[in-house]
Amino acid sequence: MRGTTPGKVLGILALLILGAGGGRRAAAQAPPGWANSSGEDPSGTWAPRFDEDWEERIPGPEIGDYLGLPINDAARLRGDAWDAALVELPENQCRMHGSDYGWRGPSNLHIWQDVDRATQTVIAYHTHLSAYGAEQTIWMDGRPHPPDYALHTWQGFSTGEWEGDQLVITTTHLKENWIRRNGIPRSDLATARVHLMKHGDYLTVAVIVYDPIYLTEPFIRTTDFVYNPQAQMAPWPCEPVDEVDRPAGQVPSHVGANPFLDEFPARYGIPPEAARGGAETMYPEYQLKMKQMKLLPRPAKVVPNR
C-alpha cells in the first residue's frame, strides 16, 4: 500500500476546491492517476454497438479484403498466404484477440478501478471483455514499461494518463495479432495508443496502432459502446479439441497462389488493385483513382448480403 505524501494531500484538497466550483473543469486539470470526478471516468458495464464496420466485425472480413489498411507488401503477402484452417489448430482455437483488437468483438465490456485506500488515488483501471475473457490492466501510477526482453502477452503492458477528458492508454509488449481477421497481421513489435472518450452514455474507443513491421502509417479505427448497467459478463469456456485429423505439426497455408483472392473484388464490384489495400486506400481522394481502374466481371450468381 502506498503512503500518503504531503503532495498528495494538497492535491486532494485542490481537487475538492476545484470540484466545488465546477466538476468538468476539475476533471480536465486532474493530475494523472487521480479519480476523475466529472463523469468521464469510464468505469461501469458497457454493451457494444455494431453500427460501424458490421461486415468486418461480426460476419468477418472477406478473404483478400485489405481495403483501407495502411499495410506494406509483407503484410499483404501474409494475408494472401493465410488459410482460415489455421484457426482450427488446437493451439489457436482459444487464442484471444490483442488489446488493440478485442474491442471489435461481440463483447460486453466491464471497466473498473483499483483505488489506493489511503490516498484514493487510482492505481489502475481494468477492462474485461466477455469474448475470450480478455482482461487488461492499465497502470495509472506512472510505473515504467518493462524491458524489451520481458514477456509479451495478448493484452500487453499498458499505462494510462488523462489528456483532458480522455483516458489515453499506451500499450507495449503485445503478442502478434490481427489488423484484420483475414490474415493481415500486427507484429509483436507494435505499440498501441487507445483513447477512451466518454460522452454521456456512450463510450468511444479510438485505437491507433503503430507497427514498424507491417504498417506504413499509423492505423486508427473507432469502436462504440453504450452504457448498460445490466450487461452480463458471461463466461467464455474454451477447450481446444482436435477438430480435424491432420498430421502433427502441419500448418495450413496457401503455399502457392491463393485461388480465392479475386472473389471479394468481383462480388462487390471493387477494382482488384484497390482491394490490395495500402495507405493510399485510407483517404477519400482514392475514390477518384478507383474510377479509373478496371473491374472484374461480377459472378453470375450474386451471393446475398449477410
Add this chain to the structure above:
Amino acid sequence: MRQVPRGSIWGLVALALCVGFGKARAQQVSRSVGAAPDYSQAEVHILPVQGNIYMLVGAGGNITVQAGNDGVLLVDTGVAPMSEKVLAAIRSISSRPIRYIINTHIHPDHTGGNEAIAKAGMTIAGGNVVGDIGASAGNQAQVIAFQTVLDRMSSSNGPQAFPQAAWPTETYTTPERKMFFDGEGIQIIHIPTAHTDGDSMVFFRRSDVISTGDIFVTNRYPIIDLERGGNIQGVIAGLNRIIDIAIPEGIAGADLQEGGTMVIPGHGRLCDVADVVFYQEMVTIIRDRIQDMINKGMTLEQVKAAKPTRDYDPRYGATSGIWTTDMFVEAVYKGLAAKPGAAGGN
C-alpha cells in the same frame, strides 16, 4: 528501456569467429562487423521467470539460472568475455555453489563461459568418486551436454577452438537424460539434427520452464549450422516438441493460450507457448514453400529469387551480418534437397 540485441550480436560474432561456419563465413563476419567486440560496456540483466528460474540476458546467448537449496544449475554460460559479469549476476541471485552447467549446443555464445564459470563452481562429489580420482573431482561444476558437443569440442580434425577446461565433463547419448536438483525434476531432451547435431532443451518440471537453446529464438530466422549437423526439419521437430510439452494457463475452464509454461529462447525475449506457435508456423510455412519449389525443380538461385520469406523478412530477416535471409534460405534448401541421412556432416 535497455537494449539487449548488442550482446546477442556480439555473441554471434564470437560464434562465427571462434567456431565459425567455415573460414569463408568467418571472413564474411569479419568484413561486416570489423574489430572484435568490446564487452567493457555490456551489462548482464536478470529477469525472474517463475519458480526457481531466472533468465540472464546480455552475455551472448540467454543463460538460464536455477537456484535453490542444493545450489545453482545453469543452462549455458554465454560468451567468455562476459564470465565475470555473469558470475556477479549469479551471485546476486544465490550464494550457493554452482553445481551443474548444461550446454544446449556447442556454439561459443552459449559455451564461452564454461571454463571460468565451471571453475567457480563445485561438483557434488564424495565417497568412491573422490577416493578413485581425487578430491579435485569436486573442484568445479559438472558440465553436461549431448555427446556430439564433446566430440566436436575435442575433435583433432579441426581447429582446437575450445580449451579442454571448457569441455563437457558428462555427456549423454540417449533421447533424454533426467536428473533431480533443487527440488524438481529436470529433463534434458536431445533434439537430433536441428540447430546443430548436439542440441539439448532443458525442461524444469516444477518451475514449469523450458530453456530451448537456439532451436527457438525471437530475433531472427533460426540459424541452421549445416556444417555441424543442423537441418530445418530438426528445428521444426524441436519447435513442435516445445509446443507439445508446454501447457498454457487456464481460468475457469477457459484455455487462455498464453502464460503457464515459460519458454526461455536461445536469443531474444522471454516467451510462452503462443510465441513458439507463431514461430513454428512461420518456419513451417517457409519450409513448405521451399519444399514445394524443390519439388517443382527450382534451383537454389531460383528459390532465392522467388523470395519465399518475403512476408516475414521485416520481422526476422537480415541483409547483412552473420545470418542473412539468403543464408537461411540456402540452409533450408540444402537441408531439404539433401538425401535422407546426408544432412549435416562433420
